[in-house]
Amino acid sequence: MSMLTRRRPEARSTRRTEGSKHPRRNRRSFWIGVAFASPFIVGFLGLFAYPILASGYYSFTDFNLFQSPDWVGLDNYEQMANDDVFWKSLANTLVLAVLGVPLTIAIALGGAHLLNTPIKGQPLYRAVIYLPSIIPIVVGGYLWRWLLNTQYGFVNYFLSWFGITGPSWLQEPDWTKPAIVLVVLWTVGGTMIIYLAALKDVPHELYEAASIDGAGPWRRFLNVTWPTVSPVTLFQVIVCLIAYLQIFTEPYVLAQERLNNISSGPDQSMLTYAMYLYQNAFVYLKMGYASAMAWVLFIVTLIVTLVVLASSKRWVHYGSK
Amino acid sequence: MALNSTQIMTGAGSPRELPVAKRTPKMLRRLRQHGLIIVLALVFLFPLLVMVSTALKAPQDVFSSPPSLIPSEWTFDNFTKAFEQIPVWRYLGNTMLVAGLSVLGTVLACPLVAYALSKVKWAGAKPLFIMVLATMMLPPQVTLIPLFLIWNGLGATNTYLPLVVPAFLGTPFFIFLIRQFLMNVPDDLLEAARLDGASELRTYATIVLPIARPAIVTAAVFQFVWAWTDFLNPLIYLNDESTYTLSIGLYAFFGENDVAWGPLMAACTMFTLPALIIFLIGQKFFIGGISAGAIK
Numbered sequence: 001m002s003m004l005t006r007r008r009p010e011a012r013s014t015r016r017t018e019g020s021k022h023p024r025r026n027r028r029s030f031w032i033g034v035a036f037a038s039p040f041i042v043g044f045l046g047l048f049a050y051p052i053l054a055s056g057y058y059s060f061t062d063f064n065l066f067q068s069p070d071w072v073g074l075d076n077y078e079q080m081a082n083d084d085v086f087w088k089s090l091a092n093t094l095v096l097a098v099l100g101v102p103l104t105i106a107i108a109l110g111g112a113h114l115l116n117t118p119i120k121g122q123p124l125y126r127a128v129i130y131l132p133s134i135i136p137i138v139v140g141g142y143l144w145r146w147l148l149n150t151q152y153g154f155v156n157y158f159l160s161w162f163g164i165t166g167p168s169w170l171q172e173p174d175w176t177k178p179a180i181v182l183v184v185l186w187t188v189g190g191t192m193i194i195y196l197a198a199l200k201d202v203p204h205e206l207y208e209a210a211s212i213d214g215a216g217p218w219r220r221f222l223n224v225t226w227p228t229v230s231p232v233t234l235f236q237v238i239v240c241l242i243a244y245l246q247i248f249t250e251p252y253v254l255a256q257e258r259l260n261n262i263s264s265g266p267d268q269s270m271l272t273y274a275m276y277l278y279q280n281a282f283v284y285l286k287m288g289y290a291s292a293m294a295w296v297l298f299i300v301t302l303i304v305t306l307v308v309l310a311s312s313k314r315w316v317h318y319g320s321k
Numbered sequence: 322m323a324l325n326s327t328q329i330m331t332g333a334g335s336p337r338e339l340p341v342a343k344r345t346p347k348m349l350r351r352l353r354q355h356g357l358i359i360v361l362a363l364v365f366l367f368p369l370l371v372m373v374s375t376a377l378k379a380p381q382d383v384f385s386s387p388p389s390l391i392p393s394e395w396t397f398d399n400f401t402k403a404f405e406q407i408p409v410w411r412y413l414g415n416t417m418l419v420a421g422l423s424v425l426g427t428v429l430a431c432p433l434v435a436y437a438l439s440k441v442k443w444a445g446a447k448p449l450f451i452m453v454l455a456t457m458m459l460p461p462q463v464t465l466i467p468l469f470l471i472w473n474g475l476g477a478t479n480t481y482l483p484l485v486v487p488a489f490l491g492t493p494f495f496i497f498l499i500r501q502f503l504m505n506v507p508d509d510l511l512e513a514a515r516l517d518g519a520s521e522l523r524t525y526a527t528i529v530l531p532i533a534r535p536a537i538v539t540a541a542v543f544q545f546v547w548a549w550t551d552f553l554n555p556l557i558y559l560n561d562e563s564t565y566t567l568s569i570g571l572y573a574f575f576g577e578n579d580v581a582w583g584p585l586m587a588a589c590t591m592f593t594l595p596a597l598i599i600f601l602i603g604q605k606f607f608i609g610g611i612s613a614g615a616i617k
Contacts, residue, residue: 033443043490051467
């Protein structure tokens, strides 16, 4: 039907008369678009497109900043496979993610639930919980080093109230990862506020219906809250995972011993992937090797994200749509 | 009654408006309601209290076991020492310069690009939007090394160009944020201005910018805090001590064998204060901004 109408001669002729105007207008708006978008077009070419191509090329070279890149094929990637420190840093990073992501989700959702009760002063509480997220990470890192200090810190002091002798957080390899996660969890406020916004959208009737059916708070949470916020949870899990895979500043600051000194904690337990990449690039000046590591990180991130997305069909519910 | 249930739904009603079951334990009830939330808020606030109290302690009080929050004597000694050990004013100034210029760049560039992506009808809008999304998702480590080599080749290490210029070329996240906001602005409004003969730039400046102000302020506040607190970029690009921002300048408190905790906490307090002030001013935009960016 539409094919027929389109072929009618009158239709074609009207299009042609209009057509003489349109291309010029289109061309005009095209250049207007280009003009307005020009900062990003320049930025995209200079800060993304070229660097991505260059980094891909460097990853196949031996390149130490002072000599021009020397093509070595897959050497960097092979070297990675045999590099114990590389595997150590990858394992450390994955442990942090496995430890940190579920805790972040649980605390953020639990906290949001608490904040969601109609209560006076809610904006104040919300602000206080979000506050650590705007504190410079470096400040947070140093501050927690002080709080985790075995002798003078508050954390172990509070633990002693319950008869617990706290560990030497930053000296024992087994405890450095919980310490890093603790520092990151302090900034969970942003995630919590996103959940809070999502909880406000949960229809109240659903809770009422569940209550009438005799569901207790825990059942109501499992059957109403959790499914309703599951799309938001998917978003948070992915964002949080990516953040953990790239984690740099917190472990760097917690492990740092002296100015311009490479520190990675006891038994290299705080050496994350991004830290090792940084060391290779800017301390050992192995720019080729570091570029190859960046690409592996990209691929690992992609795979992990795709796995989470694939699993989401089982646990994410998209409302009535 | 109908009013009440909508209030419960939106969470806007204060406890007073709910039917009061028992009158006597009002205080207790209120305390119980607030109790867990107060505990939660205190946990988040406590480290900052420790920072300030350590900064204000006399040197002999800093190392006390068990630790205490209340100093036996309040003093500004640690601040004096912090100023002696590192050039706090210069580092504050450097950091302010970087953050200020970054905000300026963001405010100039991001709305322009967001406008091109949402309100200009042209063939490039869609592919460009995909590019914005793609760059948002790329791990920064991938571009880190070539970017360093570019700036190094241009002789721009130890200057603020590598930290500031990218903001003037538009940050994908903020472009996305403002674009989402502009998508909700009806086209008719802009069409009317164009029909009146306003130039595209005029339409943008007199109609789009004022409408998009909440989104632009959100981006500006975020950009300020990001630039203010950035660690990795100053670490990579600034090697000359006179150019340091506070993020990397604080290292100086780490001695050969010990850490000067008192002065360090004093410097940390001074480093936190400007971000805190911006947060308190922009709080509404901040908290609205993160939930809007995530849920839309």
